[in-house]
Amino acid sequence: MSGTDEIERLIELMSRLPGLGPRSARRAVLHLIRKRALLLKPLAQSMQVVADTARECLNCGNVGTSDICALCEDxxxxxxxxxxxxxxxxxxxxxxxxxxxxxxxxxxxxxxxxxxxxxxxxxxxxxxxxxxxxxxxxxxxxxxxxxxxxxxxxxxxxxxxxxxxxxxLAQGVPIGGELDYLDDGTITAALNARKPL
Incomplete structure (x- = not known):
């Protein structure tokens, strides 16, 4: 596999991440290559550590690096x-x-x-x-x-x-939300959950 093929493989893998399409993945990979010492190598090392140590908390299902997460141990x-x-x-x-x-x-x-x-x-x-x-x-x-x-x-x-x-949880109009931009279900939930001022 040539060096270009490996870069294309990285772009293809990154494009599978949520929020990244092929164009965004290409830009991200180019940025990482340009900042190789500052970003790419530490990112690769951190990803390897997470790949080796990440696990699901046996108690609550959270993700952490130990069998019982910090939230459950608190x-x-x-x-x-x-x-x-x-x-x-x-x-x-x-x-x-x-x-x-x-x-x-x-x-x-x-x-x-x-x-x-x-x-x-x-x-x-x-x-x-x-x-x-x-x-x-x-x-x-x-x-x-x-x-x-x-x-x-x-x-x-x-x-x-x-x-x-x-x-x-309460449902309805979010803080800063404008009625004109809300869907019918949100407006209905907000109206049904109204409270006195």
Missing amino acids: EGRANGLLCVVEDVADLWAMERANVFKGRYHVLGGTLSALDGIGPDDLRIPQLKQRITAEAVSEVVLALNATIDGQTTAHYIADQLEGTVTLTS
């Missing part, structure tokens, strides 16, 4: 609150907001009859075990406001009914 978070999310990206988004101080549970997807994903394909049985084992008093269902997300939330609510307090 005793300050053992406060009876458990936030259920669809995937690790959602967990990281919640953490970025820096407002939730409980623990998390990553389902690994949502129920989907069309895709053949049932309750046993997700981490729902582990969720039930954790609620008992960790003396969870409230489960926050922070699932996406999609049909599959809402179906999953209703299924979990049915499974946990009477065992724990269930809450969900």
Whole structure:
């Protein structure tokens, strides 16, 4: 394989990343090559370390470099609150907001009859075990406001009914949002969840 073929292979691999198409990947690879010592070599080393050490937390499903992630090991978070999310990206988004101080549970997807994903394909049985084992008093269902997300939330609510307090994230108009740009479902959810001033 010639040097050009190897560069083309890198471009092709990078174009598979979310948010990068072939043109963006080509620009990124050219930038990395130009900044070889500053970016490319450290990036390659870091990617190798992550490839060798990254694993899923055995407890919550988060991604880290140890069997139990730092969020699960943090005793300050053992406060009876458990936030259920669809995937690790959602967990990281919640953490970025820096407002939730409980623990998390990553389902690994949502129920989907069309895709053949049932309750046993997700981490729902582990969720039930954790609620008992960790003396969870409230489960926050922070699932996406999609049909599959809402179906999953209703299924979990049915499974946990009477065992724990269930809450969900509020839905509606985002801060800074303009009504003219919102879809009908968002406006409907916002109107139905209105509160007194």
